[in-house]
Amino acid sequence: MKxxxxxxxxxxxxxxxxxxxxxxxxxxxxxxxxxxxxILDAGSGLRRAGLVFTGDARPIHLLLTHLHMDHIQGxxxxxPLFESGRTIHLWGPPSTTQDLRTxxxxxxxxxxxxxxxRDFGADVELHDAPVESWLADGFEIHAAAxxxxxxxxxxxxxxxxxxxxxxxxxxxxxxxxxxxxxxxxGFDLAVRADVLFHDGQYTTDxxxxxxxxxxxSVEQAxxxxxxxxxxxxxxxxxxxDHDDTMVDDMLEQARSARxxxxxxxxxEGLVIDL
Amino acid sequence: MAPSExxxxxxxxxxxxxAVPVLLVDGRGDTVFFNEPAEVLFGRRFDEVDxxxxxxxxxxxxxxxxxxxxxxxxxLPGMRAMRERRPAHVAFHMHGLDGVLRPVEATAIxxxxxxxxxxxxxxxxxxxxxxxxxxxxxx
Ligand SMILES: [Zn+2]
Ligand SMILES: [Zn+2]
Numbered sequence: 001m002k003x004x005x006x007x008x009x010x011x012x013x014x015x016x017x018x019x020x021x022x023x024x025x026x027x028x029x030x031x032x033x034x035x036x037x038x039i040l041d042a043g044s045g046l047r048r049a050g051l052v053f054t055g056d057a058r059p060i061h062l063l064l065t066h067l068h069m070d071h072i073q074g075x076x077x078x079x080p081l082f083e084s085g086r087t088i089h090l091w092g093p094p095s096t097t098q099d100l101r102t103x104x105x106x107x108x109x110x111x112x113x114x115x116x117x118r119d120f121g122a123d124v125e126l127h128d129a130p131v132e133s134w135l136a137d138g139f140e141i142h143a144a145a146x147x148x149x150x151x152x153x154x155x156x157x158x159x160x161x162x163x164x165x166x167x168x169x170x171x172x173x174x175x176x177x178x179x180x181x182x183x184x185x186g187f188d189l190a191v192r193a194d195v196l197f198h199d200g201q202y203t204t205d206x207x208x209x210x211x212x213x214x215x216x217s218v219e220q221a222x223x224x225x226x227x228x229x230x231x232x233x234x235x236x237x238x239x240x241d242h243d244d245t246m247v248d249d250m251l252e253q254a255r256s257a258r259x260x261x262x263x264x265x266x267x268e269g270l271v272i273d274l
Numbered sequence: 275m276a277p278s279e280x281x282x283x284x285x286x287x288x289x290x291x292x293a294v295p296v297l298l299v300d301g302r303g304d305t306v307f308f309n310e311p312a313e314v315l316f317g318r319r320f321d322e323v324d325x326x327x328x329x330x331x332x333x334x335x336x337x338x339x340x341x342x343x344x345x346x347x348x349x350l351p352g353m354r355a356m357r358e359r360r361p362a363h364v365a366f367h368m369h370g371l372d373g374v375l376r377p378v379e380a381t382a383i384x385x386x387x388x389x390x391x392x393x394x395x396x397x398x399x400x401x402x403x404x405x406x407x408x409x410x411x412x413x
Contacts, residue, residue, distance in 0.1 A: 093388070096386075096390045128389075131389060145280040145281070145387065145389075146280060147283070151388040174287065175280070175284055176287050182278055183283055183286060184283070185280045186280075
């Protein structure tokens with residue numbers, strides 16, 4: 001399994017000299033095996049991933065956590081979508097009111113975007129992420145609903161006895177104190193994961209001002225990772241107003257707070273081989 | 275024990291902060307939580323009930339008719355709400371912490387997830403005495 005970070009930022013892209021090390025692109029992480037490519041979220045980082053995966057014959061599964069703009073904005077700029085004869089599977093959170101196509105079309109149609117889904121060259125197959133885990137070209141994928149405004153999923157991808165959990169936008173603390181595992185949102189996705197990408201957007205002080213916005217503090221991300229026994233925590237969804245030095249400081253805090261595992265902060269270009 | 279669905283987690287957090295007695299059941303009708311105001315009605319603390327197996331817990335919490343006979347599982351408000359996928363209102367009696375058998379009414383709302391699955395029910399309880407405490411004109 002090869003994991004690559006293409007976008008680590010939350011909420012809105014924030015390119016500039018002050019964010020150059022961790023990167024300004026929004027949420028996008030790829031997970032590759034010899035047989036397939038899974039891409040978690042379609043933030044602005046997806047554009048660069050598309051340049052690399054163009055012409056790659058492996059099947060692509062795009063897994064969307066939810067449809068906030070920072071997670072879908074890269075879709076229309078993903079080159080493989082314009083490769084005719086290619087099939088791309090797009091998975092997303094189900095809703096009883098409107099299907100995935102209808103909701104995505106709100107963005108992928110004029111006046112917000114010039115091209116419609118049906119006009120992409122590739123054959124795009126949309127799927128509601130099922131409740132039970134499923135197999136996608138050798139990857140076992142498990143999706144579960146998370147605490148975040150609107151229908152939102154977290155994913156766990158496993159292959160060859162290794163697993164990566166991806167909970168990009170998540171506020172488990174809204175469900176109560178992070179103590180009793182049965183009552184913690186997203187817990188089963190993260191249990192003993194080798195790598196856990198988790199929302200770590202805020203400092204503790206910032207979180208106090210933004211309870212209910214759907215994101216976590218570094219302190220909460222660490223508590224969640226320790227409870228779940230995740231080996232390597234990767235802080236994700238960096239606050240757009242945080243510069244590289246700030247993220248350095250937050251990472252330092254995470255490293256010293258972790259009790260049974262390591263901590264890292266997602267940066268564009270980060271590659272993890274599992 | 276398996277982690278709860280996110281909708282149940284949020285419902286529990288809401289119930290925990292309310293002054294009205296609330297009981298939360300999961301999709302199979304098991305009592306997964308009740309708040310402190312409900313502890314008074316049930317005559318039990320949630321933590322002691324939580325440790326019991328499903329059958330024992332259900333028997334212990336069983337609401338009764340005025341003549342003392344228990345409601346069947348199907349008659350329980352949460353079960354009705356989930357089965358009919360609409361709110362259910364049921365009146366019954368319960369023994370409280372003080373040993374007194376008192377009339378209680380319950381309204382259960384089915385919790386249906388965005389994925390279209392019935393995950394459980396949010397059951398609000400009213401004891402007659404509690405209702406009498408509401409100040410007049412405080413509508
Ligand atoms: Zn986001
Ligand atoms: Zn979001």
